[in-house]
Amino acid sequence: MAVTEVGCMGVEPSLDVTNDNTSEGQILTKLYNYIITAPGGPLGVYWGLEAENPTYLWAFFDWDSIEDHENFARTLGQEAVKHMSKILNRGFFTKHVEATPSLSVALQSPVTEIILAYFDPSISPTKRDSAIGYLKSLEDEDLKSLSGIQALSFGWGVENDFPLRGGSDDQKASILTSFIGLDGTGAQRKLRDSFVFEKLLRLLRSVEGIIKVETFSLSLRTLVRNTETREF
Numbered sequence: 001m002a003v004t005e006v007g008c009m010g011v012e013p014s015l016d017v018t019n020d021n022t023s024e025g026q027i028l029t030k031l032y033n034y035i036i037t038a039p040g041g042p043l044g045v046y047w048g049l050e051a052e053n054p055t056y057l058w059a060f061f062d063w064d065s066i067e068d069h070e071n072f073a074r075t076l077g078q079e080a081v082k083h084m085s086k087i088l089n090r091g092f093f094t095k096h097v098e099a100t101p102s103l104s105v106a107l108q109s110p111v112t113e114i115i116l117a118y119f120d121p122s123i124s125p126t127k128r129d130s131a132i133g134y135l136k137s138l139e140d141e142d143l144k145s146l147s148g149i150q151a152l153s154f155g156w157g158v159e160n161d162f163p164l165r166g167g168s169d170d171q172k173a174s175i176l177t178s179f180i181g182l183d184g185t186g187a188q189r190k191l192r193d194s195f196v197f198e199k200l201l202r203l204l205r206s207v208e209g210i211i212k213v214e215t216f217s218l219s220l221r222t223l224v225r226n227t228e229t230r231e232f
Contacts, residue, residue, distance in 0.1 A: 002063065002064055002065070002098075003063055003066055003097065003158060004060050004062055004063070004096065004098075004099055004103060005042070005059075005061040005062075005063060005069055005094060005095070006059075006060055006093075006095050006157075007058070007091075007093070007094045008057070008058055008091075008092040008093055009058075009059070009084075009088050009090070009091050009092060010056065010057070010088060010090035010091070010092065011054075011056075011057045011088055011089065012055075012087060012088075013054075013055050017049070017057060017087050018047070018048060024086070027084070027086060027087055028087070031081065031084070032045045032223050033223065035061075035072075036223045036224070036225055037225070040068065040072045040075065041076075041225070042061040042062055042069075042072075042225070043062040043063065043064070043224070044060075044061070044062035044104060044107075044222070044223065044225065045059065045060070045223045045224075046059065046060040046061075046107040046220040046221070046222050046223075047059040047060070047221055051216065051217045051218065051219065052216045052217065053216070056216075057088075058220075060107055060220075066096055066158065069096070092163060093162060093163050095158065095159050095162055095175075096158040096159065097155050097156070097157050097158065098155045098158060099153045099154060099155030099179065100152075100153045100154055100155060101153075102151040102152065102153045102181075103151075103153035103155075103179055105150060105151035105153075106150070106151040106152065106179040106181035107181070107220055107222070108181070108222050109151060109181030109182055109183065110182065110183055110184050111181075111183075111184060111185055111187070111188045111217055111218075111219055112179055112180065112181055112182070112217060112218045112219070112220060113178075113180040113182060113188060113191060113192075113215065113216075113217050114177065114178070114179060114180075114215065114217065115177070115178040115180070115200070115201070115204070115213065115215050116165075116175055116176075116177055116213070116215075117131070117175065117176040117178075117204045117210065117212075117213045118162070118164055118173040118174075118175055118210070118211040118212050119131075119173055119174045119175070119207070119209045119210055119211060120174070120209040120211065121161065121173060121174050122160075122209075123174050123208075123209040127207055127208050127209055128156060128176075130207055131176050131204065132154070132156075134203040134204070134207075135152075135154045138152075138196065138199070138200055139152045142196040142199065143196060145196065146190065146191060146194060147187065147190070148182050148183045148184065148186065148187025148188075148190065148191070149180060149181070149182060149183075149187065150183055152178070152179070152180050152181070153178070153179040154176065154177065154179065155177060156174065156175070156176050156177075157174060157175040157177065160174040161173075162174065165214065173211055176204070188217060192215075201213055201215075
């Protein structure tokens with residue numbers, strides 16, 4: 001089953017890691033150009049810094065399966081990431097999400113609003129389905145009333161041991177992630193000020209087993225296998 005690998009890393013505050021005109025920026029660009037063309041590599045790569053806290057670097061990788069990711073990591077992974085220690089000061093996690101098909105559109109939008117809903121790891125399938133139902137209803141109805149939205153994608157993490165950001169080291173969670181692709185910062189402001197956004201957060205917080213909800217935004221660079229880099 002197709003999955004998206006999600007990686008969150010900490011970068012040194014003094015480094016401009018998404019700027020190709022810097023040596024640190026070249027590390028990421030060369031790395032992701034390498035893996036997107038390497039045999040068995042991902043189908044797509046998206047990376048960027050949090051707008052709200054640019055010491056967090058996020059990267060997303062499209063794979064046909066978790067097995068493909070694991071095989072690539074075993075064969076070429078160590079060679080690929082050998083220079084990452086020069087720009088990172090910590091690694092938070094590498095996990096997987098099974099999201100709806102519009103994820104690539106959301107990640108390639110000029111701005112991507114991310115909503116992470118952390119739940120108790122033992123959340124039941126019924127409660128998981130309820131949360132997905134809320135998102136589907138918003139996609140079909142409320143979000144259509146807002147201009148500037150290019151895509152909505154959502155899905156549960158494959159693993160149930162995502163680290164809780166801001167929590168203790170041993171605090172783990174299941175995560176439901178929502179990705180809202182927007183055509184710019186103006187559309188993002190309208191979204192965050194809207195009743196629809198408030199309703200979405202309220203519905204997620206109403207699901208039994210919720211721990212917390214957090215939001216942030218990204219403007220991601222993109223590489224797709226057999227295509228050129230696109231920047232937004």
